[in-house]
Amino acid sequence: MIGVGNRFRSDDGVGPWVADRLAERGVRATEASGEGASLIALWEGAEAAVVVDAMASGGAPGSIRHFDAGAADIAAGTFAYSSHQFGLAEAVALARELGRLPGRLLVYGIEGESFAPGETLSSAVRAAADEVVARILADIAAWQCR
Amino acid sequence: MSDATAAGASGIAKTIKVDALARVEGEGALYVRIKDGAVKDIKFRIFEPPRFFEALLRGRMFSDAPDITARICGICPVAYIMGASHAMEDALGVMPSPAIGDLRRLLYCGEWIESHVLHAAMLHAPDFLGLDDALQLAKSNRAVVEKALALKKLGNDILEVIGGRAVHPVNTRVGGFYKAPAPAAVAALADRLRWGADAAQDLALLFGGFDFPDYEYDYTCVSLRHPDVYAIEAGRLVSNRGLDIALAEFFDHFGELHVAHSNALHGVMTDGSGPYLVGPIARYNNNYAQLSERARDVAKQAGLGPVCNNPYRSIVVRMVETLYACEEALRLAEAYEPPAPPAADVVPGPGKGYGCTEAPRGICFHHYVLDAEGRIVTATIVPPTAQNQPQIERDLLGVVEANMGMADDDLKWRCEQTIRNYDPCISCATHFLDLRVERD
Numbered sequence: 001m002i003g004v005g006n007r008f009r010s011d012d013g014v015g016p017w018v019a020d021r022l023a024e025r026g027v028r029a030t031e032a033s034g035e036g037a038s039l040i041a042l043w044e045g046a047e048a049a050v051v052v053d054a055m056a057s058g059g060a061p062g063s064i065r066h067f068d069a070g071a072a073d074i075a076a077g078t079f080a081y082s083s084h085q086f087g088l089a090e091a092v093a094l095a096r097e098l099g100r101l102p103g104r105l106l107v108y109g110i111e112g113e114s115f116a117p118g119e120t121l122s123s124a125v126r127a128a129a130d131e132v133v134a135r136i137l138a139d140i141a142a143w144q145c146r
Numbered sequence: 147m148s149d150a151t152a153a154g155a156s157g158i159a160k161t162i163k164v165d166a167l168a169r170v171e172g173e174g175a176l177y178v179r180i181k182d183g184a185v186k187d188i189k190f191r192i193f194e195p196p197r198f199f200e201a202l203l204r205g206r207m208f209s210d211a212p213d214i215t216a217r218i219c220g221i222c223p224v225a226y227i228m229g230a231s232h233a234m235e236d237a238l239g240v241m242p243s244p245a246i247g248d249l250r251r252l253l254y255c256g257e258w259i260e261s262h263v264l265h266a267a268m269l270h271a272p273d274f275l276g277l278d279d280a281l282q283l284a285k286s287n288r289a290v291v292e293k294a295l296a297l298k299k300l301g302n303d304i305l306e307v308i309g310g311r312a313v314h315p316v317n318t319r320v321g322g323f324y325k326a327p328a329p330a331a332v333a334a335l336a337d338r339l340r341w342g343a344d345a346a347q348d349l350a351l352l353f354g355g356f357d358f359p360d361y362e363y364d365y366t367c368v369s370l371r372h373p374d375v376y377a378i379e380a381g382r383l384v385s386n387r388g389l390d391i392a393l394a395e396f397f398d399h400f401g402e403l404h405v406a407h408s409n410a411l412h413g414v415m416t417d418g419s420g421p422y423l424v425g426p427i428a429r430y431n432n433n434y435a436q437l438s439e440r441a442r443d444v445a446k447q448a449g450l451g452p453v454c455n456n457p458y459r460s461i462v463v464r465m466v467e468t469l470y471a472c473e474e475a476l477r478l479a480e481a482y483e484p485p486a487p488p489a490a491d492v493v494p495g496p497g498k499g500y501g502c503t504e505a506p507r508g509i510c511f512h513h514y515v516l517d518a519e520g521r522i523v524t525a526t527i528v529p530p531t532a533q534n535q536p537q538i539e540r541d542l543l544g545v546v547e548a549n550m551g552m553a554d555d556d557l558k559w560r561c562e563q564t565i566r567n568y569d570p571c572i573s574c575a576t577h578f579l580d581l582r583v584e585r586d
Contacts, residue, residue, distance in 0.1 A: 008202070008217040033314075035221065037264055037298045086268060086280060097284045098291065117202050 001029040004053035011112030011125045018052045021133045036091030046102035054112040061113035062124030069105040203525040208234045224257040225505030229512040234320040237499025245485035246322040253308040255475035260301025261506035265569040266464040267294035273563040274356040322489030332482045343472035350465035354448025362455040367428035376436040393500035413533030421536035424508025426463040441470040457567040494520030531570045
């Protein structure tokens with residue numbers, strides 16, 4: 001599991017927050033800035049990977065979007081990691097071209113409310129994060145049953 | 147992301163704009179207005195909201211500064227960690243051992259490798275090949291992207307071995323490191339670094355064969371200089387115009403100016419001498435003689451002389467520096483012995499200190515004042531892109547003036563390419579860009 005975001009930018013820290021909760025449950029979880037080449041290096045060779053990242057798409061704070069990135073590309077600009085515009089969506093497309101996608105790749109996006117400097121999640125995002133943790137644990141359980 | 151509005155086919159009156167500049171770090175815009183065949187106005191705007199990191203630091207302990215400032219940037223966290231650590235050590239009279247210094251330089255080489263390769267190969271190279279992005283590059287020249295990704299991973303792995311984590315290292319602290327990396331883990335980097343030097347050489351030679359736009363500028367180059375080695379993590383501040391000062395004298399010669407059109411402060415020289423350049427070309431021009439023989443030889447084969455004044459060739463300079471960073475990291479990895487202790491003792495107290503290192507994009511300057519308990523009273527961080535911003539605008543002016551007859555879409559492309567010469571880290575500079583050319 002890869003938690004994308006910046007812990008010092010309020011709701012942008014939701015990815016790392018989810019990673020922390022999953023690590024406590026024994027899931028192999030790591031934190032990433034969202035820079036695309038590093039994401040490819042992290043998920044390459046994995047049987048399955050889940051990415052969680054904050055979104056700023058103008059939707060209701062705490063709303064959750066789910067993408068099966070193994071099946072289809074994500075629209076550019078869905079996740080606002082800026083680094084030279086080579087972020088999660090670009091990494092998924094490039095990894096597909098180079099044959100470097102994991103066996104399964106799921107992405108959860110959580111709409112953020114505040115991205116101001118700060119270290120706490122807003123209540124709507126915190127609630128959504130709890131739900132995403134539960135959904136990822138269920139995803140993992142389903143994979144292990146196969 | 148580009149959106150152009152062109153009015154007036156005669157070329158007498160026109161506006162071109164790019165409202166969301168791609169392949170740079172952050173959000174910014176470029177606006178150019180042309181009237182009667184002359185550039186009337188040019189503004190490189192950065193409109194990511196100010197980030198207030200300096201205010202976030204006030205009241206925190208000195209020891210928090212490296213980890214918090216590291217979050218200013220996901221690409222160059224080591225620059226912030228090291229600049230803040232050095233400044234705190236300066237303030238508190240701490241002198242880490244040479245072995246700690248060597249390990250820090252090795253860590254920094256990792257950041258140069260990963261940052262330079264990401265920008266040069268994945269983001270800037272498509273400009274020279276008429277491609278939109280790295281995905282198209284992967285389709286047309288898969289080997290370049292494969293090589294770049296492997297080099298990038300090598301840089302990240304150095305960060306992980308020395309820093310404990312690939313993105314924001316957790317093993318670093320004021321005074322040195324929490325834990326000295328295991329010799330076997332460092333030794334395991336050696337073969338990969340030999341491969342890395344070869345890969346960087348291949349890319350430098352490949353990029354050296356690109357068709358570079360014909361534009362030169364007599365840059366005032368500002369960089370660090372170290373007496374013994376090509377400056378990365380330490381040195382005095384020098385320029386190609388005779389400046390040679392200690393870090394504490396920075397504010398006697400450099401200032402920050404707020405301009406209405408940008409959220410990033412503009413770096414200025416207090417003598418009024420105009421814009422100045424920091425980054426790969428500035429370092430190369432100032433410290434060429436200190437590059438390795440192999441790096442200088444590859445530079446020559448890739449078409450570079452001892453001085454480079456064509457900003458588009460920065461893509462080649464980045465790969466020469468990547469080659470050097472691989473060689474340097476190899477030298478340090480082979481000589482590695484765990485520093486004992488891994489960190490110098492640090493006693494909290496009052497003081498003021500300065501720190502400056504060569505981030506991949508150029509000098510990144512830190513200054514802190516601490517109270518009696520070692521809490522931060524004031525924090526000032528001058529990142530490289532803020533310093534380059536006036537020079538970027540000056541280059542754009544020159545490029546637009548020299549290419550007035552170019553079709554709007556081509557001119558827009560050329561302007562974007564020009565900005566990417568600087569690998570601008572806009573999120574660092576604001577404490578995020580878009581392109582408009584207006585002809586009226």
